[in-house]
Amino acid sequence: MQQSPSTSRPQLGIGLIGTGFMGRAHALAFGSANAALELPARIHLAALADADSARAEQCAQAWGFDRSHADWQQLVEDPRVQIVAITTPNHLHFPMAMAAIAAGKAVYCEKPLAVSLAQADEMQRSAKAAGVVTQVGYNYQHNPMIGLAREMIEAGELGDIVSFQGEFSEDFMGSATSPWSWRCEAAHAGGALADLGSHLLAMARYLLGDIEAVCADANTVHSQRPASPGSNEMRAIAVDDQTHALLRFASGARGTFSSSWLKHGYKNHLSFEISGTQGTLTYDQERLNELRIYRPGAPGRDGFQRLLAGPAQPGYAAFCPAPGHQLGYNELKALEVQALILAVCGQGSRGPDFEEAWQIERLATAIRLAAHEQRWVALDDI
Amino acid sequence: MQQSPSTSRPQLGIGLIGTGFMGRAHALAFGSANAALELPARIHLAALADADSARAEQCAQAWGFDRSHADWQQLVEDPRVQIVAITTPNHLHFPMAMAAIAAGKAVYCEKPLAVSLAQADEMQRSAKAAGVVTQVGYNYQHNPMIGLAREMIEAGELGDIVSFQGEFSEDFMGSATSPWSWRCEAAHAGGALADLGSHLLAMARYLLGDIEAVCADANTVHSQRPASPGSNEMRAIAVDDQTHALLRFASGARGTFSSSWLKHGYKNHLSFEISGTQGTLTYDQERLNELRIYRPGAPGRDGFQRLLAGPAQPGYAAFCPAPGHQLGYNELKALEVQALILAVCGQGSRGPDFEEAWQIERLATAIRLAAHEQRWVALDDI
Amino acid sequence: MQQSPSTSRPQLGIGLIGTGFMGRAHALAFGSANAALELPARIHLAALADADSARAEQCAQAWGFDRSHADWQQLVEDPRVQIVAITTPNHLHFPMAMAAIAAGKAVYCEKPLAVSLAQADEMQRSAKAAGVVTQVGYNYQHNPMIGLAREMIEAGELGDIVSFQGEFSEDFMGSATSPWSWRCEAAHAGGALADLGSHLLAMARYLLGDIEAVCADANTVHSQRPASPGSNEMRAIAVDDQTHALLRFASGARGTFSSSWLKHGYKNHLSFEISGTQGTLTYDQERLNELRIYRPGAPGRDGFQRLLAGPAQPGYAAFCPAPGHQLGYNELKALEVQALILAVCGQGSRGPDFEEAWQIERLATAIRLAAHEQRWVALDDI
Amino acid sequence: MQQSPSTSRPQLGIGLIGTGFMGRAHALAFGSANAALELPARIHLAALADADSARAEQCAQAWGFDRSHADWQQLVEDPRVQIVAITTPNHLHFPMAMAAIAAGKAVYCEKPLAVSLAQADEMQRSAKAAGVVTQVGYNYQHNPMIGLAREMIEAGELGDIVSFQGEFSEDFMGSATSPWSWRCEAAHAGGALADLGSHLLAMARYLLGDIEAVCADANTVHSQRPASPGSNEMRAIAVDDQTHALLRFASGARGTFSSSWLKHGYKNHLSFEISGTQGTLTYDQERLNELRIYRPGAPGRDGFQRLLAGPAQPGYAAFCPAPGHQLGYNELKALEVQALILAVCGQGSRGPDFEEAWQIERLATAIRLAAHEQRWVALDDI
Numbered sequence A, B, C, D: 001m002q003q004s005p006s007t008s009r010p011q012l013g014i015g016l017i018g019t020g021f022m023g024r025a026h027a028l029a030f031g032s033a034n035a036a037l038e039l040p041a042r043i044h045l046a047a048l049a050d051a052d053s054a055r056a057e058q059c060a061q062a063w064g065f066d067r068s069h070a071d072w073q074q075l076v077e078d079p080r081v082q083i084v085a086i087t088t089p090n091h092l093h094f095p096m097a098m099a100a101i102a103a104g105k106a107v108y109c110e111k112p113l114a115v116s117l118a119q120a121d122e123m124q125r126s127a128k129a130a131g132v133v134t135q136v137g138y139n140y141q142h143n144p145m146i147g148l149a150r151e152m153i154e155a156g157e158l159g160d161i162v163s164f165q166g167e168f169s170e171d172f173m174g175s176a177t178s179p180w181s182w183r184c185e186a187a188h189a190g191g192a193l194a195d196l197g198s199h200l201l202a203m204a205r206y207l208l209g210d211i212e213a214v215c216a217d218a219n220t221v222h223s224q225r226p227a228s229p230g231s232n233e234m235r236a237i238a239v240d241d242q243t244h245a246l247l248r249f250a251s252g253a254r255g256t257f258s259s260s261w262l263k264h265g266y267k268n269h270l271s272f273e274i275s276g277t278q279g280t281l282t283y284d285q286e287r288l289n290e291l292r293i294y295r296p297g298a299p300g301r302d303g304f305q306r307l308l309a310g311p312a313q314p315g316y317a318a319f320c321p322a323p324g325h326q327l328g329y330n331e332l333k334a335l336e337v338q339a340l341i342l343a344v345c346g347q348g349s350r351g352p353d354f355e356e357a358w359q360i361e362r363l364a365t366a367i368r369l370a371a372h373e374q375r376w377v378a379l380d381d382i
Helices: A021-036 A053-063 A072-077 A090-102 A117-130 A144-154 A192-208 A329-344 A354-373 B021-036 B053-063 B072-077 B090-102 B117-130 B144-154 B192-208 B329-344 B354-373 C021-036 C053-063 C072-077 C090-102 C117-130 C144-154 C192-208 C329-344 C354-373 D021-036 D053-063 D072-077 D090-102 D117-130 D144-154 D192-208 D329-344 D354-373
Strands: A010-017 A042-049 A067-069 A083-086 A106-109 A134-136 A161-169 A211-219 A224-226 A234-236 A242-249 A254-260 A269-276 A279-284 A290-294 A305-308 B010-017 B042-049 B067-069 B083-086 B106-109 B134-136 B161-169 B211-219 B224-226 B234-236 B242-249 B254-260 B269-276 B279-284 B290-294 B305-308 C010-017 C042-049 C067-069 C083-086 C106-109 C134-136 C161-169 C211-219 C224-226 C234-236 C242-249 C254-260 C269-276 C279-284 C290-294 C305-308 D010-017 D042-049 D067-069 D083-086 D106-109 D134-136 D161-169 D211-219 D224-226 D234-236 D242-249 D254-260 D269-276 D279-284 D290-294 D305-308
Touching (some): A010 A021, A010 A072, A021 A329, A021 D021, A042 A053, A053 A067, A067 A072, A072 A090, A090 A106, A090 A117, A117 A354, A144 A192, A144 A269, A144 A279, A161 A192, A161 B254, A192 A211, A192 A242, A192 A254, A192 A269, A211 B211, A242 A354, A242 B161, A242 B211, A242 B242, A242 B254, A254 B161, A254 B254, A305 C305, B010 B021, B010 B072, B021 B329, B021 C021, B021 C053, B042 B053, B042 B072, B053 B067, B053 C021, B072 B090, B083 B090, B090 B106, B090 B117, B106 B354, B117 B354, B134 B329, B134 B354, B144 B269, B144 B279, B144 B290, B161 B192, B192 B211, B192 B242, B211 B354, B242 B354, C010 C021, C010 C072, C021 C042, C021 C053, C021 C329, C042 C072, C053 C067, C067 C072, C072 C090, C083 C090, C090 C117, C106 C354, C117 C354, C134 C329, C134 C354, C144 C192, C144 C269, C144 C279, C144 C290, C161 C242, C161 D242, C192 C211, C192 C242, C192 C254, C192 C269, C211 C354, C242 C354, C242 D161, C242 D211, C242 D242, C254 D161, C254 D242, D010 D021, D021 D042, D042 D072, D053 D067, D072 D090, D083 D090, D090 D106, D090 D117, D106 D329, D106 D354, D117 D354, D134 D329, D134 D354, D144 D192, D144 D269, D161 D192, D161 D242, D192 D211, D192 D242, D192 D254, D192 D354, D211 D354
Parallel strands (some): A010 A042, A042 A067, A083 A106, A106 A134, A161 A254, B010 B042, B010 B083, B083 B106, B106 B134, C010 C042, C010 C083, C042 C067, D010 D083, D042 D067, D083 D106, D106 D134, D161 D254
Antiparallel strands (some): A211 A242, A242 A254, A269 A279, A279 A290, B161 B269, B211 B242, B224 B234, B242 B254, B269 B279, B290 B305, C161 C269, C211 C242, C242 C254, C269 C279, C279 C290, C290 C305, D161 D269, D224 D234
């Protein structure tokens, strides 16, 4: 950590790999975090890497990075970089993260951690051995309303948790003519379960802890898709369009899980209902500033209550001083960055780190196995 | 069928057994059907039976029945009765329905059909052999909005059906102090799956047809409950408080199923989402006059649309001439009565009849077995 | 009141005039009230009148009336009739009600009470002088959820009432080709304010009491309409398509009022928000079994709560033993009938009676005057 | 405009006055606009002013400004500043904006433009005379969903506009113990109408154009408030707690207006319904990523449709590539900054500029006069 000349706070140099949508989301988040959030260190945009050197340089200038690299390995080795942020396609997470760990850098990697459980395991073990801070981009759990949900559950406001109904559906693959992409390749961690469902598994674990056993059913609705938009060439599709599962939590709670990328009408429908012996809580990410809560009351005077995000939740207060003004997707990312900086500065780990991301991959693997073999699978057997 | 003196329409005599909530709901429904619905025969309230003869007579007068019986067998044999309506506790459905079938009467029986699959099978076979008309009180499917949902699905408006997410939750057993009742006894067809879930299974079959295989998980959250309200005497509970399942439809659709009687906040939450290759449809019975539908459209101009019940649906038009005025629970029952009268008069069977009710019981049995043995169960094996 | 031979309760003979939609709604409501509601007297369907004698007889048989009349005056004079129910076009309310009052009968009249304020005043004075019980069909206020709203307001749960935002919009005249009907004639108490707005005025008075002063704006959007569906003949329209107003309540509360019959998308949108120093309450009649309530709470833990109709409200309990099952439009009418029977039996007047209906007409007259003269109008000046 | 050394785009230096919530919101917005939005010039954070020099320097460093000033006049005169952004209390808008205009700088001023109509008029005339670009922070109209609403209205998708129901309510002054602040002083442009209502008037004009005449009612519910939180010293309050009004648009549309800062339960409830001869559109800013639209359709198949913000709207696409991910309050501010930069670069004025802000003040003045004199007021007379 370098001392900034103009302030007593240390400075952390970011090396960002990737300039796609998620790269820009990172850039936006670093800037917003610096401007709006209390951070123990100042974020410095040290370097940006993209294999296309012209694009790398253009984005570096547009986004405020000091320099650009066409070779990500140079970025990893750059001494001005203390945190390596990885936003490249999934199959590159492993080599990039392993190199960063080897260089002793903190790693901030987009989900999924890797394209195989073995890779994910090696990554988490290596990070632990090297003692580097890691964080994986399950950004939705940095939503202050999710933080509130967790507080309520932990404080026992819902009593003992009895059930979980969770779903993450979108419809971007809803049409039979939605074309093939790398997301359709199992070797790139494709399919609805990996792409969307993993966010929901992360959420379920974040809120309710370990899952012990799963049973599942997965299927491919469109077994071939155009090779590109409008193409007549068709490619066979082997990954799941949708996966449904039953979940048994270590706590005794039971539930259902659904993940689909072809459920028409849904655009960002990570939703859940969590019910306990004292109440029920529901969330739908298409309205990410809201939570609905029910607690038993006098007959005729009880009912679900809509909670609107407001400054009573610290992450919200940093961006808006009054309730009802609403955070957006990008601010969840900025809050994720804040968690990262806190962790790198040794001020608590809100995660999820590589170990937790590996647990999420284990769970997804168990679901895939359960669907494949049409039987219950215990997590202990994965 | 007797000729009514004052009209050319024939008259059908009803013999109603039971004077509890459901008995009164039948009485209300017969009256509303007569006054509001087009019927090929006039309903005549011939006789009412209750083991408590004073209550039988009091209710008969209040509800407009010609006479009362303390002995239901007399009612069944009464030549003025053409339709026997059974609203007694579940374990009595079998002897009463069998007697009515033996007497050649049409039978209108509340759900569940029986307290065992063997009974249900015997009842449906006997009815078929005797050639009597039967109908079982899965009243929710007589909701005009459910009729509209079925029309849309059958007309292919949603394309090929891909997924079903269904839930029927209430919370009347939500408290650990909610007392034991006959609903807590497996021998009386108790438990959340039988009590609530069976309505959802009926709905799933009504809308999407046969289910081929199921996997399930069931559990009892409160393993003992007070013997009566406020009692210190506790009774052990063996039936499910909640059941979750995976469903595979013969059509290829896949889905999830949840049923609970302790999910806080829900009062009549029979809800489902049905998604196909061309759209999605959602329903929540706590707003029974609404249906939400999504069809893909121009980007930024599509979205879920709320349909409000209105006179475009025939069953609604009979009760309200303008949309937005809303039917209530009791009017669904009157529409069920209309279906019954049409069936008895040979004008089509909208059902569900005893055979369909037996199929629903088979499905519930498969779910119970799958939960018990923690494995997938094929319906063909039941 | 005659003694019924078969029960100790007295019997009240109904004479119903009119066989249109509202006539049938009355018939349904009498039947449901008899079967489901606790009444101090049994309702007896004594006579039905319609100028078309064949139709009168046919409906009498279908709906269970003892006899029919082509001449409504015979019905009014029939000694078996104790209550005259008037469901004819608005301009007939006056002569029929006046005849019934003269005959010493109770009168149950649909809204609006009359086609002029002078008529309404004469009707209420005559009824008072004759000492007969009267009731006017502002049925929406018999909704148990409206009863709950009034209880809450009266108990001070919202503190001092500060504001009222009310609207009653439908869209049945939304198209320029929606044809002329008697509702388009001022002489028949036509226009959106009289047809729909008067329900909202009744509600505002029922919940918040007297209104002292109004200012208003009214306009006719389609100044001519086809004489009949599809006709090329156009008729000039003078009544309002929409009226907006400001209201000042005697209590000090202030508010807005809107009434339209051409606001697209609304089918039965009688809605209001009532806010006080301690909370806010909202209602939308397109979901008549719901009420939303807000009370200040801990920051981040407060929010609007949805109350679902349930048996905690007596009127609901009579029809459904569990919450969430929902009443329909016709059951509100049955609850209105119960209020009528209680009033006729001297057990309290829930109203609104002719005097209250005249007050509602006075208010509508003030709004019309304010709109015409584009100035504030004090109710004392009407 | 300076040429940036590292790119062909020119650079615009921002001088920001004020470091409160709105100052930080500006800083965030400049950063996000630079990183995410297509701008014809690069934004350069040249200088920050605050009367408290230590705070000015601290914020300058935290937010990335090159230098700080305790004296705002120095900032205005700084040649590196091309745009003066004013986020100070309302009574300072006038001197600061006039100085900036005199210096030939573009002015970006928070609302309301001034504390009197005379000031606002002088400001707009001066800006016009000086030929400087101006923009006022009615940020809510930069919401892409509001842009969509305007597109729909302008394209005639709703037909001729018939009615407007608008409300902007919050509850931050809901308690009698909510203390006095400068917002309670008329001389500082206080009161619910000025503070909140002006946003709604801006919106009404943006969507539907000129308003010709108004009638209004305003009142102060709590006529005194504590001088500070918890204080026993009470201050008399003369400004409105709530204002209701009737609006007549030049287009012929009519409507209602409500503005309150003590309507419990509302946190950011700028809402409206706009209805025309072909459809209706509704919006509630507590869900700023949504719009509801109704167009007449086949009976039983029409209904309100929820549109979710998505990349079909350009402003959204810049921040999120997929629908349903949601913009937040701060991104509306960044879009406002984009409009400003486009205007300064001569690429169209999306406004509102000082002239439009003066029109909004004229309208608010007319409403205040109409409420005070209890009569209709024509805008031509203001």
